[in-house]
Amino acid sequence: MTASPLLRLIARRVLVALGTLWLVSLAVFATSLLIEGDVAEAILGQSATPQALAGLRAAMHLDQPAWARYLVWLGGMMRGDPGHSLITGTPVAALIGARLGNSLALAGITALISVPVALTLGIVAAVKRGTMFDRAIGLVTIAVVSVPEFLIATLAVMLFAVTLHWAPALSSMRDVESPLALARMYALPVFSLACVVIAQMLRMTRAAVIDVLDSSYAEAARLKGVSPARLVLRHALPNAIGPIANAVALSLSTLLGGVIVVEIIFNYPGVARLMVDAVATRDIPLVLGVAMIFSASYLLLVTTADVVAILSNPRLGHR
Amino acid sequence: MSISLAPRRPRRFAISCIVGAVLVLFWIGVAAIGPLFAPHDVGAVVDLDVFSPASRAFPLGTDYLGRDMLSRVLSAARYTVAIAFVATTLAAGAGVLLGLAAAAGGWLDLLLSRVFDTIIAIPSLMLGLVVIASLGASIPVLIGTLALIYTPGAFRTARALALNVNALDFVTVARARGERLPYIVVREILPNVCGPLLADFGLRFVFVVLLLSGLSFLGLGVQPPYADLGALVRENIAGLGFGAWAVLFPALAIASLTIGVNLVIDALPKRGRA
Amino acid sequence: MIALVQIEGLRIVARGEDGAEFPIVHDVSLSVAAGEVLALIGESGSGKTTIALAMLGYARAGCRIAAGAITVAGQRLDGLGEPALRALRGRTVAYVAQSAAAAFNPALPIMAQVIEPALIHGVMTRPAAEAKARALFAKLALPDPDHVGDRYPHQVSGGQLQRLMAAMALMTDPALVIFDEPTTALDVTTQIEVLMAFKAVVRDLGTTAVYVSHDLPVVAQIADRIVVLRHGAVQEEGTTQAILHAPAHEYSQALVAAAAPRAPAPPVDLPALDVGEPPLLELRQVVAGYGRVDGDGLPATRIVDAIDLKILRGQVVGVIGESGCGKSTLARVVAGLHPPASGYVNLCGVPLSGAVATRTRDQLRRIQLVFQSADTALNPANSVAQALGRPLTFFHGLRGRALRAEVARLLDLVRLPAALAERLPGELSGGQKQRVNLARALAARPELLLCDEVTSALDPVVAEQVLDLLIELRRELGLAYMFITHDLNIVRAIADEVIVLKGGQIVEQAPGAALSAPPHHPYTELLMASVPSLRCGWLEDAAAVIGTRAARR
Numbered sequence A: 001m002t003a004s005p006l007l008r009l010i011a012r013r014v015l016v017a018l019g020t021l022w023l024v025s026l027a028v029f030a031t032s033l034l035i036e037g038d039v040a041e042a043i044l045g046q047s048a049t050p051q052a053l054a055g056l057r058a059a060m061h062l063d064q065p066a067w068a069r070y071l072v073w074l075g076g077m078m079r080g081d082p083g084h085s086l087i088t089g090t091p092v093a094a095l096i097g098a099r100l101g102n103s104l105a106l107a108g109i110t111a112l113i114s115v116p117v118a119l120t121l122g123i124v125a126a127v128k129r130g131t132m133f134d135r136a137i138g139l140v141t142i143a144v145v146s147v148p149e150f151l152i153a154t155l156a157v158m159l160f161a162v163t164l165h166w167a168p169a170l171s172s173m174r175d176v177e178s179p180l181a182l183a184r185m186y187a188l189p190v191f192s193l194a195c196v197v198i199a200q201m202l203r204m205t206r207a208a209v210i211d212v213l214d215s216s217y218a219e220a221a222r223l224k225g226v227s228p229a230r231l232v233l234r235h236a237l238p239n240a241i242g243p244i245a246n247a248v249a250l251s252l253s254t255l256l257g258g259v260i261v262v263e264i265i266f267n268y269p270g271v272a273r274l275m276v277d278a279v280a281t282r283d284i285p286l287v288l289g290v291a292m293i294f295s296a297s298y299l300l301l302v303t304t305a306d307v308v309a310i311l312s313n314p315r316l317g318h319r
Numbered sequence B: 001m002s003i004s005l006a007p008r009r010p011r012r013f014a015i016s017c018i019v020g021a022v023l024v025l026f027w028i029g030v031a032a033i034g035p036l037f038a039p040h041d042v043g044a045v046v047d048l049d050v051f052s053p054a055s056r057a058f059p060l061g062t063d064y065l066g067r068d069m070l071s072r073v074l075s076a077a078r079y080t081v082a083i084a085f086v087a088t089t090l091a092a093g094a095g096v097l098l099g100l101a102a103a104a105g106g107w108l109d110l111l112l113s114r115v116f117d118t119i120i121a122i123p124s125l126m127l128g129l130v131v132i133a134s135l136g137a138s139i140p141v142l143i144g145t146l147a148l149i150y151t152p153g154a155f156r157t158a159r160a161l162a163l164n165v166n167a168l169d170f171v172t173v174a175r176a177r178g179e180r181l182p183y184i185v186v187r188e189i190l191p192n193v194c195g196p197l198l199a200d201f202g203l204r205f206v207f208v209v210l211l212l213s214g215l216s217f218l219g220l221g222v223q224p225p226y227a228d229l230g231a232l233v234r235e236n237i238a239g240l241g242f243g244a245w246a247v248l249f250p251a252l253a254i255a256s257l258t259i260g261v262n263l264v265i266d267a268l269p270k271r272g273r274a
Numbered sequence C: 001m002i003a004l005v006q007i008e009g010l011r012i013v014a015r016g017e018d019g020a021e022f023p024i025v026h027d028v029s030l031s032v033a034a035g036e037v038l039a040l041i042g043e044s045g046s047g048k049t050t051i052a053l054a055m056l057g058y059a060r061a062g063c064r065i066a067a068g069a070i071t072v073a074g075q076r077l078d079g080l081g082e083p084a085l086r087a088l089r090g091r092t093v094a095y096v097a098q099s100a101a102a103a104f105n106p107a108l109p110i111m112a113q114v115i116e117p118a119l120i121h122g123v124m125t126r127p128a129a130e131a132k133a134r135a136l137f138a139k140l141a142l143p144d145p146d147h148v149g150d151r152y153p154h155q156v157s158g159g160q161l162q163r164l165m166a167a168m169a170l171m172t173d174p175a176l177v178i179f180d181e182p183t184t185a186l187d188v189t190t191q192i193e194v195l196m197a198f199k200a201v202v203r204d205l206g207t208t209a210v211y212v213s214h215d216l217p218v219v220a221q222i223a224d225r226i227v228v229l230r231h232g233a234v235q236e237e238g239t240t241q242a243i244l245h246a247p248a249h250e251y252s253q254a255l256v257a258a259a260a261p262r263a264p265a266p267p268v269d270l271p272a273l274d275v276g277e278p279p280l281l282e283l284r285q286v287v288a289g290y291g292r293v294d295g296d297g298l299p300a301t302r303i304v305d306a307i308d309l310k311i312l313r314g315q316v317v318g319v320i321g322e323s324g325c326g327k328s329t330l331a332r333v334v335a336g337l338h339p340p341a342s343g344y345v346n347l348c349g350v351p352l353s354g355a356v357a358t359r360t361r362d363q364l365r366r367i368q369l370v371f372q373s374a375d376t377a378l379n380p381a382n383s384v385a386q387a388l389g390r391p392l393t394f395f396h397g398l399r400g401r402a403l404r405a406e407v408a409r410l411l412d413l414v415r416l417p418a419a420l421a422e423r424l425p426g427e428l429s430g431g432q433k434q435r436v437n438l439a440r441a442l443a444a445r446p447e448l449l450l451c452d453e454v455t456s457a458l459d460p461v462v463a464e465q466v467l468d469l470l471i472e473l474r475r476e477l478g479l480a481y482m483f484i485t486h487d488l489n490i491v492r493a494i495a496d497e498v499i500v501l502k503g504g505q506i507v508e509q510a511p512g513a514a515l516s517a518p519p520h521h522p523y524t525e526l527l528m529a530s531v532p533s534l535r536c537g538w539l540e541d542a543a544a545v546i547g548t549r550a551a552r553r
Helices: A003-034 A039-044 A050-059 A066-078 A092-127 A132-145 A149-163 A179-213 A216-222 A228-265 A271-280 A284-312 B015-037 B069-103 B106-121 B124-135 B139-166 B169-177 B181-217 B229-235 B237-242 B245-267 C048-054 C082-088 C110-120 C126-139 C158-170 C188-205 C216-222 C240-245 C250-259 C327-335 C361-366 C384-396 C400-413 C418-422 C430-443 C460-477 C488-494 C512-516 C522-530 C538-552
Strands: C003-015 C021-033 C037-041 C063-072 C093-096 C176-180 C208-213 C225-230 C233-239 C281-293 C299-311 C316-320 C342-347 C367-370 C448-452 C480-485 C497-502 C505-511
Touching (some): A003 A066, A003 A284, A092 A179, A092 A228, A132 A179, A132 B245, A149 A228, A149 B229, A149 B237, A149 B245, A216 A228, A228 A271, A228 A284, A271 A284, A284 B106, B015 B069, B069 B106, B069 B139, B124 B181, B181 B245, B229 B237, B229 B245, B237 B245, C021 C048, C093 C158, C110 C158, C126 C188, C188 C216, C208 C216, C216 C240, C216 C538, C225 C240, C233 C240, C240 C250, C250 C460, C281 C327, C299 C505, C316 C327, C316 C488, C327 C367, C327 C480, C361 C367, C361 C384, C384 C430, C400 C418, C400 C430, C460 C488, C480 C488, C497 C522, C505 C512
Parallel strands (some): C037 C225, C093 C176, C316 C480, C316 C497, C367 C448, C448 C480
Antiparallel strands (some): C003 C021
């Protein structure tokens, strides 16, 4: 009895996310139609014979109307087959698969470092609101969120790689022999990404915790003689889980943009780099595949946060 | 019955807000009239020495081709500020208009909310990348893409604000009087959401500047020989290794512009900010 | 006798938006003897809660205890460090908040919160604390005392939460309990039950208490001594009997006068009806609610149900009932904001359309709605002149000089100085805002005013003045009112006819004058008994009425 309305709510959130993902596929496919020029001609070159062009178009289903191609593509996506690269002819799934692990590692390490740091500092700043510590945090984070990611990355390269020689400026998978070398390789890309993610997450966490600490029940707890640590851990945090989950999800979703810039700057062999190259070479199936992965990641993050918020709400959990 | 005749207290602004306002006004000034004072032509190679430091002839040094940095920064600031301002205005205008319309509810609300949820679900840098790569990097395309990407956020803010205010009694009083929708929106709702909408505009302006710079950094911004601030960083990146002014100055320019706007927003009242 | 609480020269300051500090409590001195219940009474902004919180060594964000000596149970609180204050809060001094619904943590079960003070102060073990909590729940007359602690705050009613909060405060047998407006947010009948529980437990345990309230009749039932506060300073101090029967200070006299039962206003002669003239407003079998409407015109959730009602030209009809009885929805139906599912609303015999959009401008003009809270009913961005000017332009096409003259006349009508015209609502006092709210409705020159709890958000003395104004306006302008309220005292003072609403249905309809003499519907009896009265023993009598009612069920 208690579970069913809860499950219904969660099921609805998941369905909405899937529906949005479908709309994204429509939007992304429609955008790809805008890419100018004839793909077949781009592949075969200007000297190709009309017969060869027509043959290639037929092979690529380019002679069919857009909606039919969309259905074919969507069907492939559902089966986990986003088609073949126009440039190399390799299956897109294989191209992405080779790179996805690298990108996930980069994002995962960044998240592992960012989330604890940002939550701790955000909560401490909220508790110590108005102190020098809080103001300093406020100024630093506002500066960091105001600066483009590529700037932080390039400044990091200048300082740590060029001037101090602590870490390599470029990432290469080949000459990684020791754990230390691995750590050095990840240091700068992760640092650049984490700066922005931490700053955003920290600001949102601080706001969420302050909201709870300003509540009537937080005051009532203080007037019971509850210690500051107990006030935060037992009284404030259970009520801030929803907003904090939201803060974490939204901040981590900025990783999806940041990773593009950072993979380019550090020449990191990830999916985002693949995507930028694919855009440059008009390799549409590859662009579509990566775009769907990125959007799916975003929806996964946001939906997870929603589900966490639903589960942590006592009004829904205890009817 | 006592009548309070106390004068309105003057608001005191925090130092950070004043610093922010000065920075913002400075960059607006530069964008408006700065290029008039450019000592050299933007695209002209005027010095044999590349990446030269500041001198009497070239107050901000020269770039990787030996062009005058001051002239290039003045021009780039105008591109960045103008493109971002126009794009933000379009996004905010469309977002507020549609947001207010959607606040009335009905199928329009459902449709718009779905459409904008879809746009939000595509990471903005990637959406920009694909659209601009498809249509070509021209200034109208740049502005249109940036506006498209940031309309959903403006829409959400305006819709939430309007829903909040709409629930207040004074709007009900106006409806009970028989007022029509335009009067209610313009006279009753808008004056009360102006502050938060302005803060939202500033926030979105910062996002647009950052995204524009990111796109420029990937080579999809204002095209050579002209450049916006992000493109200036990109083309002079080679000078980074030895701390050339040519790369530091545009970087500082972006940072000071966005930090300035953020400092001003931070000092605005938080009420109703989404 | 040694005072348990001794406050000398207390001064509390707040920091304004411009960063400058200004005093909100000036040089207050008072004492509470052991075993005594002291009431702090005053209007909003009088500093009563601020002073009470100072007895916990606590000042809200933006406020600071600037000067004065606070001694509680032999301990000086001023200048005490946070750790020492923590040891005292919840142990020596306990606090019962105004809204228990907001003061209970929504994420924790009730029992965990109730026994928390005993556990963190190391007073007793968990099993002992839980046993004591159950005993206190029973003592406070809570239903199902053994299991109510297992529930979450949102699963329990407001009146019960208020008693649970008191149980939490009493867990550690504190030397002093502070009750901060603990019944203000409750319905009148619930208030009786909660007050009875508080009174019994305070008497049985010999608790020393400070009771903060704006409501003199409530305080009169429970306090031994009263301190009257205004603008952060003590106006008068004395035993309850002395303050009630011989108030010396002018403001205390006004408070007592406002709380005294009002003499019914002298009856107004209604204009004679021509033969066959329909009533000004007539409701016939009106049903309104939410959800799907079935074949018989009945919505899934009925909020007002089969209402028949007549208001004659110049007549005042009081509609009375507790929260959720449908009284506000009734007003919204008449105003065209909530189209009825079935039934008719006739204005002078002409059927009104259910929705505003399809009524004529003249129909809209003749019925005006006045909301409870002027804070939300006035647009904070529009000046008084704009607020009053719009209906004048909208309904009567007034502009320029004529408009300004009419605005001045309206302000004069509600006894406000013309100089207020250029002010924004935020620059007015609560009473002034409510007068402007009223003047805006009058600007339309209506025939019927729908007044929805127009005095209940105001401080008692101000509410009394606004009520007087309404009675005068009615005489001057020959207006008819639908006067919606939960307060029978007010209805008695103003209404020619009274309708008692319960669960969306009319349970009784009687002439105003008949309210003083029985017999009545049992629910009406209950409402009448629940009206707070300064009379000593009123609380017990009211509780007896509720008790017999409960017994009869």
